[in-house]
Amino acid sequence: MRLNHKPILFLIILILMLGIAAWRAGLNLLPVTPPKIYGMTFSEPKTLAPFVLQSAGGRAFTQKDLHGHWSFIYFGYTHCPDACPITMLQFKQLQETLRKTMPKQRLAFIMVTVDPERDTPKLMQAYVNHFATSFHGLSGDSMEIKAFAKQLFVGYQRGEDNTAIGYTMYHSDSIAVINPDGQFAAVFASPHKAKNMAQDFLKVAAYQQQRDQSLFYR
Amino acid sequence: MRNRVRYSLLALGLVGSTATFADCKDLDVKGAWSRATAPVVNVGAVYFDLTNTTSQAVTLIGGSTPVSDTVELHRREMKNGMMGMRHMHAVKVAAGQKLEFQPGKYHVMLIGLKHPLKAEQVFPLSLQCADGSQRKIEVLVHKIMQ
Numbered sequence: 002m003r004l005n006h007k008p009i010l011f012l013i014i015l016i017l018m019l020g021i022a023a024w025r026a027g028l029n030l031l032p033v034t035p036p037k038i039y040g041m042t043f044s045e046p047k048t049l050a051p052f053v054l055q056s057a058g059g060r061a062f063t064q065k066d067l068h069g070h071w072s073f074i075y076f077g078y079t080h081c082p083d084a085c086p087i088t089m090l091q092f093k094q095l096q097e098t099l100r101k102t103m104p105k106q107r108l109a110f111i112m113v114t115v116d117p118e119r120d121t122p123k124l125m126q127a128y129v130n131h132f133a134t135s136f137h138g139l140s141g142d143s144m145e146i147k148a149f150a151k152q153l154f155v156g157y158q159r160g161e162d163n164t165a166i167g168y169t170m171y172h173s174d175s176i177a178v179i180n181p182d183g184q185f186a187a188v189f190a191s192p193h194k195a196k197n198m199a200q201d202f203l204k205v206a207a208y209q210q211q212r213d214q215s216l217f218y219r
Numbered sequence: 220m221r222n223r224v225r226y227s228l229l230a231l232g233l234v235g236s237t238a239t240f241a242d243c244k245d246l247d248v249k250g251a252w253s254r255a256t257a258p259v260v261n262v263g264a265v266y267f268d269l270t271n272t273t274s275q276a277v278t279l280i281g282g283s284t285p286v287s288d289t290v291e292l293h294r295r296e297m298k299n300g301m302m303g304m305r306h307m308h309a310v311k312v313a314a315g316q317k318l319e320f321q322p323g324k325y326h327v328m329l330i331g332l333k334h335p336l337k338a339e340q341v342f343p344l345s346l347q348c349a350d351g352s353q354r355k356i357e358v359l360v361h362k363i364m365q
């Protein structure tokens with residue numbers, strides 16, 4: 002009895018050709034693992050619930066404003082003379098570094114106040130302008146800010162009032178990294194160093210690209 | 220001159236540590252700096268390295284400066300995983316102890332700035348000790364720092 006090998010051979014060649022085509026198209030058939038950074042990269046980016054914050058000039062800032070570019074979000078307040086200026090200066094250095102290494106990448110640097118009682122949207126924008134006029138300073142309704150911060154794993158609370166500034170704020174010192182689909186992709190832990198963040202961002206962006214090209218997630 | 224006499228006596232072992240009188244003005248304070256501030260904020264921070272080179276503990280309680288209404292000593296601290304700062308009404312510095320007034324540790328908090336702090340500006344700051352003595356320092360404002 003003669004076995005007909007033709008259909009099997011045909012199938013093997015077909016699979017091979019499909020594999021090569023996928024590979025040539027930059028598609029990955031295997032799952033990819035999130036990179037290790039100083040902080041955390043989520044294996045699956047988290048979609049954010051809708052929110053409404055306020056930017057200077059009475060404009061609303063919503064989840065739609067996080068689409069089409071990467072964003073770095075930090076929470077602080079203007080009566081903070083120590084940690085907040087340090088992070089803003091690191092943001093500025095990060096922006097300068099990434100402009101050189103990834104000139105085509107669109108990036109947004111955002112600071113949201115945890116003290117909307119004292120920090121108006123106008124004040125927040127004036128504050129970040131001191132570091133870079135391309136930065137975004139946001140305030141808004143205290144409940145909205147609280148819910149938005151919670152989504153980004155940021156907590157804050159009022160501290161003692163035994164100081165001449167009235168009261169201090171305690172807040173998480175992390176930076177949230179948002180991908181161009183407006184999803185929460187990674188957290189940068191403090192202390193923040195622009196050089197580390199630049200390297201970590203390349204890893205996070207590369208991981209996102211691998212994920213986008215992987216057939217495993219379709 | 221008084222210092223030189225005291226040090227000579229110390230070197231000879233003629234005076235014990237309890238016999239000398241610690242004065243705030245003898246504190247070793249190095250590299251005092253501050254950051255340029257945004258025109259819209261009314262607070263600032265001053266940093267330096269402080270070493271109590273005297274033979275007795277001193278207690279810092281605050282200070283004064285012509286550039287702000289109030290001067291407080293603050294310490295960075297963590298609470299429930301969150302970062303904040305605490306107003307320290309008294310900071311004791313043991314004999315020989317070095318205390319870093321640097322980002323993430325202690326800072327001298329300037330509250331009610333009369334004008335924004337500008338890069339290259341130098342301003343005086345007087346640190347106040349519990350015994351009434353003072354240490355006067357000059358603070359240089361930096362444009363960009365860590």
Ligand SMILES: [Cu+2]
Binds near residue numbers: 293304328
């Ligand atoms: Cu402070």
